[in-house]
Amino acid sequence: MSHLLEIDSLSVTFGGLHALKDLDFHVDEGEIVGVIGPNGAGKTTFFNMISGMVTPTSGDIRFEGESLVGFDPNQVTQRGIARTFQNVRLFANMTILENVMVSQHCRTKQGIWGSLLNTSGFRKEEQEIREHAEKVLGFFGSRLVGFRLEQPASVLSYANRRRLEIARAMATSPKLILLDEPVAGMNPKESVELTELIGKLRSEWGFTIVLIEHDMNVVRDVSDRVVCLDHGETLAQGSFEEVSNDPAVIEAYLGRPLEKKA
Amino acid sequence: MTLATETTGTKASNEVVRGAFDLDWRDLIRTGAILAAGLVFLSLTGMPEGLDSRVLIDPFLSLGYVSLFWLPLIVGWSVANEKVLEGMAATRKSARDVVAGGVVGAVGGAGLSLLIALISTFDIRDPLVNWNESTQAFLSFQQGTSFGIVACIALCAGLGAFGASLHLMPRKVRRAVVSALLAVVAVAIFESFLVDVADPLSFLYSKTGGLIPLWAVMVGVAALAFTLLGGGDRIGKARSNYQTLTGPAKAKQDTILIVLSVLALIIIPMITGKITQELLANVGIFLLLALGLNIVVGLAGILDLGYVAFFAVGGYTTAVLTSPNRGPDWPEWFPTMPWWGAFLVTLLMAGLVGLFIGAPVIRMRGDYLAIVTLGFGEIIRILFLSDWLNGYFNGAQGITNIPPADFGLFEVKGTDPRSVFYLVLVFAAISIYVSWRLERSRLGRAWMAVREDESVAEAMGINTVNVKLMAFVVGAVLASFAGSVFSAKVGSIFPTSFLILVSIIILVIVIVGGMGNIVGIIVGSVVLVGILGGPKQPGLLAEFSEYKLLIYGALLIWMMLQRPEGLVPNARRSRELHQDEFLQDAWLKGKVDDADENGNGAENGDVAPGLAGGAS
Numbered sequence: 056m057s058h059l060l061e062i063d064s065l066s067v068t069f070g071g072l073h074a075l076k077d078l079d080f081h082v083d084e085g086e087i088v089g090v091i092g093p094n095g096a097g098k099t100t101f102f103n104m105i106s107g108m109v110t111p112t113s114g115d116i117r118f119e120g121e122s123l124v125g126f127d128p129n130q131v132t133q134r135g136i137a138r139t140f141q142n143v144r145l146f147a148n149m150t151i152l153e154n155v156m157v158s159q160h161c162r163t164k165q166g167i168w169g170s171l172l173n174t175s176g177f178r179k180e181e182q183e184i185r186e187h188a189e190k191v192l193g194f195f196g197s198r199l200v201g202f203r204l205e206q207p208a209s210v211l212s213y214a215n216r217r218r219l220e221i222a223r224a225m226a227t228s229p230k231l232i233l234l235d236e237p238v239a240g241m242n243p244k245e246s247v248e249l250t251e252l253i254g255k256l257r258s259e260w261g262f263t264i265v266l267i268e269h270d271m272n273v274v275r276d277v278s279d280r281v282v283c284l285d286h287g288e289t290l291a292q293g294s295f296e297e298v299s300n301d302p303a304v305i306e307a308y309l310g311r312p313l314e315k316k317a
Numbered sequence: 318m319t320l321a322t323e324t325t326g327t328k329a330s331n332e333v334v335r336g337a338f339d340l341d342w343r344d345l346i347r348t349g350a351i352l353a354a355g356l357v358f359l360s361l362t363g364m365p366e367g368l369d370s371r372v373l374i375d376p377f378l379s380l381g382y383v384s385l386f387w388l389p390l391i392v393g394w395s396v397a398n399e400k401v402l403e404g405m406a407a408t409r410k411s412a413r414d415v416v417a418g419g420v421v422g423a424v425g426g427a428g429l430s431l432l433i434a435l436i437s438t439f440d441i442r443d444p445l446v447n448w449n450e451s452t453q454a455f456l457s458f459q460q461g462t463s464f465g466i467v468a469c470i471a472l473c474a475g476l477g478a479f480g481a482s483l484h485l486m487p488r489k490v491r492r493a494v495v496s497a498l499l500a501v502v503a504v505a506i507f508e509s510f511l512v513d514v515a516d517p518l519s520f521l522y523s524k525t526g527g528l529i530p531l532w533a534v535m536v537g538v539a540a541l542a543f544t545l546l547g548g549g550d551r552i553g554k555a556r557s558n559y560q561t562l563t564g565p566a567k568a569k570q571d572t573i574l575i576v577l578s579v580l581a582l583i584i585i586p587m588i589t590g591k592i593t594q595e596l597l598a599n600v601g602i603f604l605l606l607a608l609g610l611n612i613v614v615g616l617a618g619i620l621d622l623g624y625v626a627f628f629a630v631g632g633y634t635t636a637v638l639t640s641p642n643r644g645p646d647w648p649e650w651f652p653t654m655p656w657w658g659a660f661l662v663t664l665l666m667a668g669l670v671g672l673f674i675g676a677p678v679i680r681m682r683g684d685y686l687a688i689v690t691l692g693f694g695e696i697i698r699i700l701f702l703s704d705w706l707n708g709y710f711n712g713a714q715g716i717t718n719i720p721p722a723d724f725g726l727f728e729v730k731g732t733d734p735r736s737v738f739y740l741v742l743v744f745a746a747i748s749i750y751v752s753w754r755l756e757r758s759r760l761g762r763a764w765m766a767v768r769e770d771e772s773v774a775e776a777m778g779i780n781t782v783n784v785k786l787m788a789f790v791v792g793a794v795l796a797s798f799a800g801s802v803f804s805a806k807v808g809s810i811f812p813t814s815f816l817i818l819v820s821i822i823i824l825v826i827v828i829v830g831g832m833g834n835i836v837g838i839i840v841g842s843v844v845l846v847g848i849l850g851g852p853k854q855p856g857l858l859a860e861f862s863e864y865k866l867l868i869y870g871a872l873l874i875w876m877m878l879q880r881p882e883g884l885v886p887n888a889r890r891s892r893e894l895h896q897d898e899f900l901q902d903a904w905l906k907g908k909v910d911d912a913d914e915n916g917n918g919a920e921n922g923d924v925a926p927g928l929a930g931g932a933s
Binding site for chain 1: 750751754755757758759760761762763765766769770772773774775776777778779780781787791889890892893896899900
């Protein structure tokens with residue numbers, strides 16, 4: 056039985072700091088896995104490592120059986136892993152449509168000559184890129200389409216920027232999407248709605264999802280399985296109930312109860 | 318002092334009538350001192366005195382005085398300029414402003430007077446070459462120092478007050494006066510150009526140069542009448558009409574404009590003289606370079622400070638392949654070919670050099686990349702100059718006797734600048750087409766993404782190294798167009814034609830014109846190379862060529878402060894630089910997106926619900 060993504064005793068150190076220590080992790084196709092942990096637990100480093108932005112010190116990352124260690128981020132995306140960023144990083148001065156169109160770069164191939172000679176292949180591909188982009192944006196209802204298509208991403212509200220980030224990741228046609236705190240900064244109503252959409256990402260689009268999230272309601276509602284990290288190590292994994300009742304997890308979040316005086 | 322300012326503020330808000338001398342003296346003196354420093358600096362550069370021999374209006378006014386005394390006029394204007402805070406004018410205009418302008422001018426003039434007095438008492442000619450009698454005589458209007466000391470103060474005060482008083486005139490009158498002044502100065506300064514364009518115009522000018530006073534008045538009156546009869550308004554209206562167009566209507570207008578300007582560019586060189594043709598050819602060559610650099614800097618965001626390297630490679634490749642005077646060490650079999658054959662090889666060569674220089678450089682980012690490209694730009698020039706390759710490129714002697722470009726029906730050669738211009742026009746059309754197509758393609762979008770945020774672009778699946786390298790190579794090939802034409806035009810090339818200054822001037826064209834905007838680049842080349850002149854090429858203001866770099870520098874600083882997006886900005890870049898204002902505008906138009914923050918969850922945020930809610 057091989058997993059979609061498999062991580063073996065992965066470690067990364069920044070100087071003397073062990074950001075991740077001997078981490079084992081796996082995701083099966085069609086799963087939604089929640090990654091939780093207190094601040095500084097190494098969650099984002101974990102994502103950076105999968106997406107190729109940080110090179111692990113030791114260990115192995117295998118995606119569909121192929122090792123990703125040493126790949127550039129664009130090669131990782133090419134293989135089918137897309138991500139969003141915790142601190143929304145859109146191309147602020149490009150339009151909403153362009154943001155989504157540009158992320159199909161690795162799935163398309165027209166080069167200089169096609170665009171200079173305006174070949175039929177070029178026109179067809181542009182058309183397809185545009186249609187795919189509009190389809191992806193349509194996933195979020197009417198928020199990001201219509202007159203918004205031609206507006207720069209910088210005018211969007213915070214929640215819509217987060218949605219656009221997800222759209223941009225979806226447009227790379229990945230198999231696995233890494234969502235880094237997708238509902239951070241959203242109000243409760245919006246989080247509930249986005250939680251539903253995350254479910255649809257799997258049921259309608261067939262993506263496998265790993266998400267980092269601090270909002271436990273979201274984690275409980277969407278995750279099949281939850282992994283808790285602290286100090287770069289796995290504290291617990293299993294269903295949400297198992298993990299949330301694990302004493303080690305409670306300790307990591309709340310601290311150790313005071314020793315009773317004898 | 319704080320107290321004083323506060324009381325003035327209260328008075329203004331209570332609409333208490335203030336006396337003409339109730340001024341913020343401290344501020345005025347400070348501005349005056351800055352003006353004085355400016356005037357003294359300009360005088361000591363030697364520019365005004367040097368330009369004294371160039372007569373604008375025979376026999377009263379020389380370019381020298383204009384080039385110095387425009388300063389108090391402008392400062393006077395800006396002192397009285399309405400200070401607009403948060404969209405509301407702070408105070409009303411009154412005679413007070415004229416006094417303020419006069420005071421500032423007088424303080425500035427006092428600076429000049431001090432200079433006149435000091436020149437006769439001290440001698441610091443050693444560091445300051447222009448600290449001499451002729452500067453003193455120039456500043457005293459050749460009438461003796463005591464006259465000069467008084468006259469400078471009086472003149473500057475008068476000009477300052479006049480500049481300030483422009484604000485008091487009704488808008489229409491003000492525009493008429495300003496356009497009359499500008500028209501007279503422009504007609505006088507562009508004497509040689511205007512005579513070259515249309516020889517019959519020479520009746521305006523006296524034999525020794527300069528406008529004849531009668532005609533100066535007539536030109537002024539004509540400009541005055543034109544503005545008063547609403548000529549300016551009509552132009553402004555047509556322009557704002559054009560700017561509001563969208564969709565197919567705009568496309569139609571654009572097509573008409575493009576066809577008209579191409580026709581104009583084909584016809585103009587036929588009727589004008591050699592000076593104008595030469596000027597147009599030079600503008601064209603720099604336009605080619607700027608268009609290429611625009612792809613590298615404007616679209617892909619790679620700050621390339623060594624762009625001249627590709628210009629040099631283009632020039633030398635064509636020279637080596639066409640000239641009989643290339644270095645002696647080339648092997649026997651090495652071909653000599655006609656220009657167009659050499660041109661094709663040049664394109665290939667420039668692309669290869671772009672690839673070779675780009676491959677190691679492109680992995681760097683930001684400032685590091687800028688410095689490394691600066692180095693490579695120099696390395697290429699020094700290689701052409703070196704003893705090591707002397708046998709191939711003749712070192713400092715350069716390659717001479719480059720034959721003209723022969724196209725069978727016509728020849729392109731330096732002695733016929735019109736032919737050069739037409740060739741450049743064809744290449745400029747190609748470059749513009751390339752920029753225009755690439756900007757709206759998959760590759761163009763990838764360039765933009767890399768410019769916005771390189772790490773994210775990479776995480777979104779863009780191979781940033783390849784994409785940036787592509788920008789570098791396209792830029793190199795476009796620069797080689799210019800290099801190839803340049804060889805055929807000049808007929809001989811030397812390493813000194815490819816100084817680092819050329820890179821910088823091309824970059825300044827792109828920045829001043831408007832990075833990322835093709836029309837902006839064209840305007841930038843016309844303004845900088847056409848009017849001020851290129852690194853070695855004289856522009857319309859040939860008199861200023863010695864002080865060209867001073868003017869370039871001042872212009873660049875002024876642009877960065879007042880209009881960092883360039884003369885004709887790219888929509889995206891101005892958005893980037895004026896994010897707040899842009900968001901404010903979007904909000905006022907009801908297009909801002911705060912649907913979610915308000916929790917209305919409106920599916921469609923056509924109108925900001927915040928506004929709608931406030932109204933209900």
